[in-house]
Amino acid sequence: MTVIGGSMLDAVKALPEHLRDALWRIESARASTMEAPAAFVCGMGGSAIGGDLAVAALADRLTKPMIVARGYELPSWAPAGSAVLCSSYSGNTEETLACYAAAEALGAQRLVATTGGELAEAARTDGVPVIGLPAGLQPRAAVGYMFCVASELAALALAGPRINTEIDAAASRLTERRERIEAKATHLAEEIGDAVPVIYGGDLTAPVAYRWKTEINENAKLPAFWNFLPEADHNEIEGWSGSTDPAFAAIFLEDRDQHPRERKRFELTANVIEPHARAVIRLETDGETRTERVLEAVMLGDLISVYLAQAQGVDPLPVEGIEAFKRELGRPERQ
Numbered sequence: 001m002t003v004i005g006g007s008m009l010d011a012v013k014a015l016p017e018h019l020r021d022a023l024w025r026i027e028s029a030r031a032s033t034m035e036a037p038a039a040f041v042c043g044m045g046g047s048a049i050g051g052d053l054a055v056a057a058l059a060d061r062l063t064k065p066m067i068v069a070r071g072y073e074l075p076s077w078a079p080a081g082s083a084v085l086c087s088s089y090s091g092n093t094e095e096t097l098a099c100y101a102a103a104e105a106l107g108a109q110r111l112v113a114t115t116g117g118e119l120a121e122a123a124r125t126d127g128v129p130v131i132g133l134p135a136g137l138q139p140r141a142a143v144g145y146m147f148c149v150a151s152e153l154a155a156l157a158l159a160g161p162r163i164n165t166e167i168d169a170a171a172s173r174l175t176e177r178r179e180r181i182e183a184k185a186t187h188l189a190e191e192i193g194d195a196v197p198v199i200y201g202g203d204l205t206a207p208v209a210y211r212w213k214t215e216i217n218e219n220a221k222l223p224a225f226w227n228f229l230p231e232a233d234h235n236e237i238e239g240w241s242g243s244t245d246p247a248f249a250a251i252f253l254e255d256r257d258q259h260p261r262e263r264k265r266f267e268l269t270a271n272v273i274e275p276h277a278r279a280v281i282r283l284e285t286d287g288e289t290r291t292e293r294v295l296e297a298v299m300l301g302d303l304i305s306v307y308l309a310q311a312q313g314v315d316p317l318p319v320e321g322i323e324a325f326k327r328e329l330g331r332p333e334r335q
């Protein structure tokens with residue numbers, strides 16, 4: 001069952017089905033292997049985060065650089081012949097369209113993931129392989145698809161192993177644990193209450209912390225912030241000492257694979273922040289493989305954001321602020 005349309009809650013709960021459908025769509029696209037010096041995922045927002053999550057899941061199994069490029073350009077040092085995935089749910093995001101053109105100028109080997117729009121049109125004209133995504137979701141709810149597509153890019157570019165079996169196992173596990181994850185999310189949303197969440201990750205959980213922040217922004221329409229350790233210990237902890245009216249809830253996302261010194265840092269950082277925060281919440285990811293752990297942590301955060309939206313009495317689905325901003329910006333004169 002693939003849930004398309006409907007509520008944000010339905011879409012978030014359908015993550016396991018999205019993962020399985022994504023694997024099938026990737027196989028159907030029959031994209032060829034690309035012998036490439038580096039791999040790039042170009043995209044914005046909900047279409048970019050899958051790249052960060054895939055890089056985190058693959059971690060030291062990556063044998064070549066795999067970079068997520070958010071913006072209008074590829075890095076100046078991007079080698080010719082790189083494998084470039086242009087990922088845009090709508091197919092109309094100007095930054096991603098600009099990267100698609102920049103990738104051609106670089107002599108890159110391109111791959112596209114989209115539901116349609118200008119990106120699909122250009123790719124079809126240029127003979128670039130397209131992994132077709134199902135329409136009817138909010139781009140951020142297609143995170144499972146974007147994760148799978150970015151993982152496939154690593155395999156196609158011979159930058160890492162193909163992790164389809166891991167993804168499939170993660171999907172089964174998420175189906176099995178769905179109710180437990182929902183219950184945990186309900187409890188955590190209550191614990192956060194009306195505090196402003198500040199989410200800390202590290203290593204595997206750094207992009208997860210960022211995902212939680214953006215999901216709370218877009219679904220609950222609330223401010224939320226994130227950072228990662230060890231970096232935050234070198235600057236942000238100092239700022240907490242000035243938080244005299246604690247409005248923030250600090251959330252720490254830990255993982256069993258983290259460096260032992262990082263574990264100690266999480267502990268100490270939580271202690272430093274505690275007197276200045278409304279709540280300190282410490283969590284550890286669950287699952288055997290990194291893929292299982294990253295995906296379950298994403299689903300947990302996505303659910304929390306929807307429950308925070310419900311508590312606010314707002315519909316998590318529309319993002320009128322983002323849409324209005326895109327309208328105000330207008331179309332670029334030339335791509």
Ligand code: F6R
Pocket residue numbers: 044045046047087088089090091092093096138139140141218319322
């Ligand atoms: C909306 C969302 C946004 C979009 C972003 C790019 O749900 O998550 O962050 O993903 O504005 O648009 P697309 O994904 O269509 O390229």
